[in-house]
Amino acid sequence: MDNDFIARTAARFAIPGAAVAVFHEGREHYLSHGVTSVENPLPVNEDTLFLLGSVTKTYTATAIMRLVAQERVSLDAPVHEYVPELRLVDGRSFTVRQLLNHTSGLDWGTLVDTGEGDDALARHVGELATLKLVGAAGERPSYSQSGFNLAGRIIENVTGQTYEQAVTSLLLEPLGLGNTHFDRDAVMTRRFAVGHEKGEIARPWRHWRAGNPGGGIAASVADLLAWARFHLSDGDGIDFTEMRKPTASLRGSNLGDAIGVGWFLREIDGVRTIGHGGSSNGQFAELLIVPERGFAVVSVANQGPDGIPFNQAVVRRALEDHLGVVDRDPEPLPYNASKAAEVAGGYGNDSMVMTIDDTGSGLVLEVLIRPEIRASAEVELPADHAPFPMGLLPRDEYVITDGAFAGQRGFFSRNASGEVTGVDLAGRTFGRVR
Template structure:
């Protein structure tokens, strides 16, 4: 993999700017391409700040592990022990570990802005009483942004600091991550990328502060690679890599540790996490047994995701000889297609799976009422995606920006399909 490959791949996916970092055989390699913004362009370099989206969750979980190591809390203590003000739609009790492996049963999240003050997370937690609950505690993983925002509130209550101050004290300063920031004022004085959607600058640059624990970091690819190298080291964080919940039909991984997604790729074990912001995308993959890490960031949606995937796969093959390939979908079957076709929904989105008579097509739309009530512009909806079925009630998107994305269908005791998972999020069937 070289600069020409990055440039060619960026051109194929129409990416304005991207940065890639690889750590292998004790050396760092950086490849940068394009510009920070189509409206106000500066060349992207290894110090350019990109929004990391959900890669931030690995920082939040690591900060909690630091507090555990200091004896200030336990992974298996009830969340309410640290956030006694928490009110939910029921009186369920779940542990910190279940929050960090997405098995608390909390839905994806709320779409309300709780402001930019130091009480942003406290106000967000106050609003969780209206959050939908999608499963019993420990029943299954269901990816939850609000769950990690709640984890950020745990950090605040345990440390007595704001979440951002605590992350700086526990992680950023000790590790020398000087190009990793939450504060917009810190970001705007440095070279930073802006997101794009289909060639247009995406606004706002970032959403509200309460989402910081689940997705608020802006960092350079050099700093993110340094973060990956920290997790390759002897740091007492091996428990984060141990599987705590199994994943089905997911390209995120085979299991979840403590925030990390765990995968076996061509016979080797890897840990990783991806992230999506408003027109910015990040992907990080670590292979501990080979002392290897790769980070890719891009500033164009929706094709930043397949760009990052192509880069990560090329790095695995070129540096390690490891091949990462998608499974082959089953041939179209009318009976199986009619069984899964229909409508599905969760608190933020509606999904339709249509049977065309020769294949399946999946469309996901943000709920109109969510768009109408949103105080900021939300990303544009994507065009429908062709879908192929896989064995064991699984499926895969076969082309488009999310090609390779996998999920699965859930059946009730009688065998009827009652839900579908996409990107770790549950959609219940609409009857």
């Protein structure tokens, strides 16, 4: 993989700016392309800051593990032990581990801006009383942004610091990650990328502060690769082996085969990997580590919706070039009218609606943000994507076959009578709408 490949792939997906870093056989390799912004362009390099989105969750989980190592937090203790102010609609209890492997039963999250003050996370926790619950605690994984924001509140209550201060003192400063930031005032004094959606600047640059534990870090690929190298080390007292143990199985998911503590675990071509992706408003990041081979690759891009397939193409090329590991999407089954009729129809959750249409020769999936969510949002939300063609796989699974989310996998749920009652997309549950 070289700069020519990055340039060609960026042109293919119309990416204004991207940066890539690889660690292999004890050496670091950096590649970059394009500009930070189409309106105010500066060349992207390995020190340019990009928003990492949900890759931030690996930092939050590792900060919790630092507190575990200090015997200040237990993974199997109830969250209420550390956040006694938490109130949920059913008064349920779940553990810290269940927050970090997305099995708490909390829905994806709330869209309420709780401000930029030091009480932002505390106020966010107050909003969780209205959050929908998608299953019993420990029942199954369902990706939850608010779950990780709640984990950030654990860190605040245990340390007596703000989440950002605690992560800085627990991780960023000891590791020398001086180009990793939460604070917009720190970001704006450095070279940073802005997001784009279909060639236009995506605004706002970042959403509200309460989302920081689940997705608020801005970092350079040099710092992100240093973060990956830390997770290839002995952990400096943090139990990385515990973080890599499967704690919840994933079905029909390109995110991985299982979830550990903050990491998605996946076997690719016979090699075990840990990783996490992230998306912000027009910015996308991907981090993949192969512990047994001492290998890591990171890729960031500043254009939606195709930043995701760009990063995927880069990661796959790096795996093949450096390790000889080949990652391929599964081949869908031939179109079957009766199978298509079983799954076609409407689905939904609190924030999105999904329609699966049977065209007579194939299936098409469309996901839209609910109009009432758009109307009530205090910030501009990303544009909806065009419908995606999809194909069915064995065992009630499916794969998206084209578009920005090509390769994305999921599965259908059935009741005791065999009727399709729901669909899983990117770890989020959509119930069938009759």
